[in-house]
Amino acid sequence: AQSVTQLDSQVPVFEEAPVELRCNYSSSVSVYLFWYVQYPNQGLQLLLKYLSGSTLVKGINGFEAEFNKSQTSFHLRKPSVHISDTAEYFCAGWGRRFQKLVFGTGTRLLVSP
């Protein structure tokens, strides 16, 4: 099956601490990978994307992600989180077979003071 796996359903972290949200993709997903963020009662906002080139991708709001082909991973990181980063984060990739975006199940980031 085409799959993108987000290993953590929820990540609690204190404000100003670093955070890593994990994402792994299967071989059925091409290496066109995305991270989206969803704030409460809103749609999805694109954080960053990897299409080709440098494996370290920088996005909005201080987030970055590293594409690792050997580990089939695309983990999202931020060196210092804010309360306002509390949201749900989705990793996605293009499915090779059905040519559509395949989403992970999401990781809820909970930032507390």
Place this chain on the structure above:
Amino acid sequence: KAGVTQTPRYLIKTRGQQVTLSCSPISGHRSVSWYQQTPGQGLQFLFEYFSETQRNKGNFPGRFSGRQFSNSRSEMNVSTLELGDSALYLCASSLGLPGQRETQYFGPGTRLLVL
């Protein structure tokens, strides 16, 4: 440039009714995709339209249908609503270049509650 807009934002219907949701893509985007988001199933692809033609379809029953107009605006329709159709329906637009794996930009969604 204005983003993707969806109307209405909230909707309450009863079982057996039908509903039509609307999506206006980013100006210049010709592809519109629809997704259903529920707590249990997550984000699931419904269908994609490009140049008024359905280009791709997910695994949903025939009660779910859509269409796209010449100005790229899209509507999706759900007939004979069931309780399980309660969800956030998201629309996404992209340039729609055939064969290209493009970035999709999402609207705020329409939250449908079926009673």
